[in-house]
Amino acid sequence: MLGSLPSFARLVAELGKLPGIGHKTATRLAFYLLRSSSAEVEALASALLEMKRNLTFCHTCFNISEAEFCKICLDRGRDDTRLCVVQEPQDLMSIEKSHGFQGRYHVLHGALSPLDGIGPDDLKIAQLLARLQQEPVSEVLLATSFTVEGEATALFLARLLKEQGLRVTRLALGIPMGSDLEYIDSATVQLAINSRREL
Template sequence: MIDWKINPSFNRLVAELGKFPGVGKKTATRLALFVLRQPDAEAEALAEAIREMKARTRFCSICFHYTEDDPCPVCTDPARDAELLCVVQEPQDLMAVERSRSYRGRYHVLHGALSPLDGIGPAQLKIAELMARLADGSVREVLLATNFSVEGEATAHYLASLIRPLGIRVSRLAHGIPMGSDLEYVDDATVNRAVEGRQTI
């Protein structure tokens, strides 16, 4: 049996890969071995892709999705319905709604959900920025697409209580999405039905 203690660089790569969501030590080891077997040019291309993404990617100053151009392509797309705003917890949730191809409005990414036990309150989310976007009266409907978890539901109800007094329609994704599920893992057809069946809350 090979003693990998003599190969600290391999162990370091396994440890770094193991930080990825859903990647345990065995999977991290397999990935590290895969990288090790690749030609130097392939390994360098992977490292360069990571460096380039980190260097060039930032938040859109309007919707707070990840982008290389600020504002992002969605916020600057004239074909989008600027009167309809979809609020999601995370960037991957925005991607899930986009994959459904049933929504043509714009977005706002909160970067989390209310969770007092974890020390996450309104100040830790992009809620103040959301309310600033709504202040000019150009949005007629806000679609709350937070996850159907305890935290997601609490966030949706909190946002609804802030938005309703502005005279803006507040809707919620229909419950075609299972309770306790994260939007990024739901299939496209289910997300499509949920968007089409949204309800005022």
């Protein structure tokens, strides 16, 4: 049926590329958009284009940014000796919201997952090592998720970084196993930062 409606099929195919959206959900969303007013669909399309025009990733830490360098990297008031490594920009936001960390960040954009074919070269690890050569960092706080992949990434980085004589810590108390930082409340994140442990 979709084959005879190429513009509908194209929309379903594009929506189906989004994470967590299968063919069935993509079709349901396409029908929803078809029933929406032109103004509503234009508002969605322009929000997508505007986001793409105005946002990029910081050239230093790979956080979401409206300019070449993000506000955190440009902030001279931050502690240059501490660097917090996270998987995703959402995790950085969770830690910022907790007000428990005043250092700088590095966003890996994922975690090691050999089963999914994601190795060190697929993450911003080379960029992290290059930064550590240039910046006066003495402690790296590994705040990857408490999932199998996040733990594997933390252990991999800990070994690399300790060889370079850095103090390596990990979020501790209060973060349940199997959880993404993004969904943990601020007080728990702050507690985990304060009680971070050596790796």
